[in-house]
Amino acid sequence: MKKLTFTLILLCLMAMKGYSQDDLLSDLEAEQPEGPQIVTSTFKGTRLINGHSVETRKEGTLEFMISHRFGTLNSGSYNFWGLDQASIRIALEYAVFDRFMIGVGRSSYQKTYDGYLKYKLLQQQKGSVNMPISVVLFSSLAIKTLKRTDDFPVTFDDKLASTYQMLIARKFSDRLSLQVSPTFVQYGLIEANETRGDVLAIGVGGRLKLTNRLAINAEYFPQLRDKGDQFQNAFAIGVDIETGGHVFQLQFTNATSMIEKGFVGESTNDFFDGDIHFGFNISRAFQLK
Amino acid sequence: MNWMNKKHIFLLLILLPFATQAQRLMDRHGKVKFFSEAPLENIEADNSQALAALDLSNGNVAVTMLMKSFHFDKSLMEEHFNENYIESDKFPKATYKGVLKNFKKENLNSIQDSLKLSSQGELSLHGKTNKVSPDVVFYKNGNKLMAKTQFVIKIDDYDVKVPKMMIQNIAEEVLVTAIFSFETETN
Numbered sequence: 001m002k003k004l005t006f007t008l009i010l011l012c013l014m015a016m017k018g019y020s021q022d023d024l025l026s027d028l029e030a031e032q033p034e035g036p037q038i039v040t041s042t043f044k045g046t047r048l049i050n051g052h053s054v055e056t057r058k059e060g061t062l063e064f065m066i067s068h069r070f071g072t073l074n075s076g077s078y079n080f081w082g083l084d085q086a087s088i089r090i091a092l093e094y095a096v097f098d099r100f101m102i103g104v105g106r107s108s109y110q111k112t113y114d115g116y117l118k119y120k121l122l123q124q125q126k127g128s129v130n131m132p133i134s135v136v137l138f139s140s141l142a143i144k145t146l147k148r149t150d151d152f153p154v155t156f157d158d159k160l161a162s163t164y165q166m167l168i169a170r171k172f173s174d175r176l177s178l179q180v181s182p183t184f185v186q187y188g189l190i191e192a193n194e195t196r197g198d199v200l201a202i203g204v205g206g207r208l209k210l211t212n213r214l215a216i217n218a219e220y221f222p223q224l225r226d227k228g229d230q231f232q233n234a235f236a237i238g239v240d241i242e243t244g245g246h247v248f249q250l251q252f253t254n255a256t257s258m259i260e261k262g263f264v265g266e267s268t269n270d271f272f273d274g275d276i277h278f279g280f281n282i283s284r285a286f287q288l289k
Numbered sequence: 290m291n292w293m294n295k296k297h298i299f300l301l302l303i304l305l306p307f308a309t310q311a312q313r314l315m316d317r318h319g320k321v322k323f324f325s326e327a328p329l330e331n332i333e334a335d336n337s338q339a340l341a342a343l344d345l346s347n348g349n350v351a352v353t354m355l356m357k358s359f360h361f362d363k364s365l366m367e368e369h370f371n372e373n374y375i376e377s378d379k380f381p382k383a384t385y386k387g388v389l390k391n392f393k394k395e396n397l398n399s400i401q402d403s404l405k406l407s408s409q410g411e412l413s414l415h416g417k418t419n420k421v422s423p424d425v426v427f428y429k430n431g432n433k434l435m436a437k438t439q440f441v442i443k444i445d446d447y448d449v450k451v452p453k454m455m456i457q458n459i460a461e462e463v464l465v466t467a468i469f470s471f472e473t474e475t476n
Binding site: 243 | 340368
């Protein structure tokens with residue numbers, strides 16, 4: 001009998017503890033549903049540096065983007081170390097849905113127009129749904145409109161280049177995000193040596209966040225082909241600075257072009273020879289709906 | 290004390306905690322919004338998934354919400370709110386734990402128009418906790434007991450840092466409004 005009494009008192013005390021007044025907040029927090037948590041802001045911008053990142057903008061966001069590369073640093077004082085020259089791309093990029101973006105742009109390099117489609121297939125998540133990576137499918141079409149000075153016969157198809165990419169990224173921590181970007185570019189003509197060819201490259205890149213508003217990025221696109229002496233792999237290193245509605249990216253790169261078909265397969269400058277372009281990307285976002 | 294009496298006491302003891310629980314009102318879809326006016330732009334966000342509880346036996350209140358459940362019209366603003374200012378990955382929740390002064394359950398049941406009570410408690414946000422004393426207005430809406438509160442917080446008190454170049458965009462004071470709706474059995 002005594003044993004029973006003791007057990008009952010114990011049970012009562014335990015029950016009381018669970019409903020103690022002081023724990024109103026902790027009881028309430030226990031009620032909070034544990035849903036899937038989307039891992040946001042793997043990178044700051046829709047570009048890592050030259051290439052696209054796995055970021056897409058939220059539905060209804062229109063981004064006006066200006067990308068700019070000066071001439072090479074080793075071009076001497078007469079050219080003010082490259083600042084006299086400029087290669088520029090202006091673009092409008094729009095998020096049709098949260099995971100789907102379209103964009104059109106015009107590059108001064110070879111007077112090229114480009115358009116792209118970008119779709120986020122998988123979104124990194126934790127919590128009740130575990131998805132370790134984000135995957136984005138990207139394709140773009142570019143048309144070169146620069147007039148030729150020779151009478152080399154060029155068809156419309158020769159002026160086109162299409163790019164297909166699968167961007168795979170993971171935000172490992174608040175600070176570190178890494179991305180692998182297998183890239184396939186199909187060219188009409190490659191300008192420099194005028195041989196037809198396709199290029200396969202495996203881009204790698206990442207960001208290291210230093211503060212909430214400052215990050216360092218690096219990106220490299222090694223090509224899986226015999227590219228000869230003429231072509232170089234695109235390399236870039238830069239910083240992201242975030243200010244309100246802008247993301248401001250400053251970089252050093254050996255690529256002159258700011259679209260895939262240009263920097264992946266047509267870069268001829270050697271970064272480690274000093275053929276380095278200083279440049280920046282600026283974007284301004286407008287919420288249309 | 291004979292055995293029968295003991296049995297009754299035990300029963301009472303066992304049931305007591307459940308009785309206390311029944312004294313609690315809860316809202317799982319509380320609405321919290323904040324608004325701030327700065328020279329360049331207004332900042333406004335809504336959260337409709339706040340949890341709130343009111344203990345009718347003693348006037349204790351508790352509120353908790355996930356910072357990522359705040360939604361902004363401008364998606365980039367939402368991203369910056371989570372990423373740069375509130376740091377939602379590090380500090381996912383905001384909570385309030387307090388007590389209503391001069392609280393009597395009977396007064397709630399006999400509300401004609403509205404009943405204003407002041408509360409005193411602690412607001413935790415962005416890893417910082419401060420004492421606050423917001424007033425709460427109770428009123429009836431059909432079968433529901435509604436509770437509304439509005440107060441101003443200074444972002445500096447919660448260690449939310451604004452870079453100098455953004456001073457034009459972000460106000461130092463933020464107006465917080467919350468409305469909770471509790472199902473009552475009384476009507």
